[in-house]
Amino acid sequence: MNVVVIGGAGRVGARVVSELAKVSDANIIIADRNKPRDSSFEFVELDLADGESLRRAVRGAQVVVNTSGPFDRWGTVVLDAAIECGVDYIDVCDDPAPTIELLKRDEAARNAGVRAVVGLGISPGMSNLLAVVAARHLDSIDLLTTFWGRPGDGKDLEEATEFANSMASAFEGGRAAFTHLIAQAAADIPVWRNGAAAYEPAWRAAYRVTTSDGETGLYRVIGHPEPVTLPHTVASRDCINIGTIEEGADRLLLPYLDQVGAGELSEAEALGAIAADLRAHPEKLVTERVGNPIKAFVGVAATGDKGGAQSGIVVLPGGPVDGSMSLETARPAVVGVLVLSDVPVGVHSPETAFDPDKYLTAYSDTYWDGAAPYVVDVAGPKAVERAE
Structure with missing residues (x-):
């Protein structure tokens, strides 16, 4: 072949x-x-x-x-x-x-x-298939979310400084993945709301995913293909994709995304400004721990009805997805x-x-x-x- x-x-x-x-x-x-x-x-x-x-x-x-x-x-x-x-x-x-x-x-x-x-990568790709599995375990779905990223709350100043410098170096490198992240997070993005296609601002709404043993993570809505394609196969009232860099960094991005959306900064300029802010103010990444972070880099969480009662499902990959x-x-x-x-x-x-x-x-x-x-x-x- x-x-x-x-x-x-x-x-x-x-x-x-x-x-x-x-x-x-x-x-x-x-x-x-x-x-x-x-x-x-x-x-x-x-x-x-x-x-x-x-x-x-x-x-x-x-x-x-x-x-x-x-x-x-x-x-x-x-x-x-x-x-x-x-x-x-x-x-x-x-x-x-x-x-x-x-x-x-x-x-x-x-x-x-x-x-x-x-779209046959990790997200979209594997996430779409995990979403189909999640749907099998609910009679009806109110909210279907595909999620990605490593939650990182609970950082003290030393940990926050180390992470801030690492992220600053990555942003200064200007990799296409980060430019793409800024472009998607600064835009109005396609989602599925109330049973129909809609658009809403990215990155403003945050959602918390929590497993049965208390592993948890905070993620923000961002533009991705899953809410465009999944609702045509998996019936749900709402369908969104959510992601995270880590909680403190997610919040730090917000004013720069506003400036990109307003045309005051390009994506590349925003990356440089964010990197400078991370290096100058690592304390912005100090956060309290809510619970043990979800270990999986990608997964699906859904809530809805099961047997006449409210229920929820988290579906994760069966093996490690923790490389680059x-x-x-x-x-x-x-x-x-x-x-x-x-x-x-x-x-x-x-x-x-x-x-x-x-x-x-x-x-x-x-x-x-x-x-x-x-x-x-x-x-x-x-x-x-x-x-x-």
Whole structure:
């Protein structure tokens, strides 16, 4: 099987390449504008703005894995080329707007006999499938939340200073992931409220997730594809995605997000200003501990009705998801390549592409030594609540 990894020399793409090489005998071709550090794989120089260059890279493959952002610029370009060339497609798009555009290619993909899965990373991706599992444990859902990040309340000044300096260095690096975070957190974002699509400001509303044994975390609403796609498969009154850097840093961001939203700062300028604030005022990250933090980096929490009473569910991955974000984003896409034959033709979000038990079992067999594919915690009505 020939697998072309678009952006295979980048952070996530390189992880897709190395992980796929470990778990399969696929012939892997790296297509990128830059040469990869690992010269053991076939390399094709690629200019995404040149249609013929892109078609040349894709033609003859069985699967193309697209890791090249920004997806609002290149997502549909690569998918269109894959459909034209009759090649199956997977990407790791985590932006709601291009997700909507990618899904509009469904009819063209079906006509071409192409299987395409959009947003097959850790969140979206694994989170979507955990949400389907959560829905099985409630008769009706009032609030469905996918969440990500490591809660970090309970820091004293020494701990806050260490974390502030670490975060400042990351923000000063100007990585695309942080620029994307600021852009999404400063905008009005798509959510699902009262049974319909809606928009609301990101990052202002906070929600607390709590498990049955008291592990807890505070997260803020942010733009992600899950609330765009999940409500069409999982019926819920409200559906949102929530995330956290950590509690103190989440609050510190708020005034800078206002300035980005008002056009007073660019995303890059905001990153620099936030980094300076973190270094100058680490005390802003001092917080009281509410409970032991949720250990899982990603999960789903839902509240609703079960047997005529209010209940709530927290669903977590069955194994560790605690590596770098590039690694944890790459691995679900790699498993997707392995089980892509299960997917019907057409363009799918993860929850319509895969049966969660089959996919997550395949994931566990690949990365968790066959552990349980997920953990379901009957956490009660306080599984997820709006925080004042």
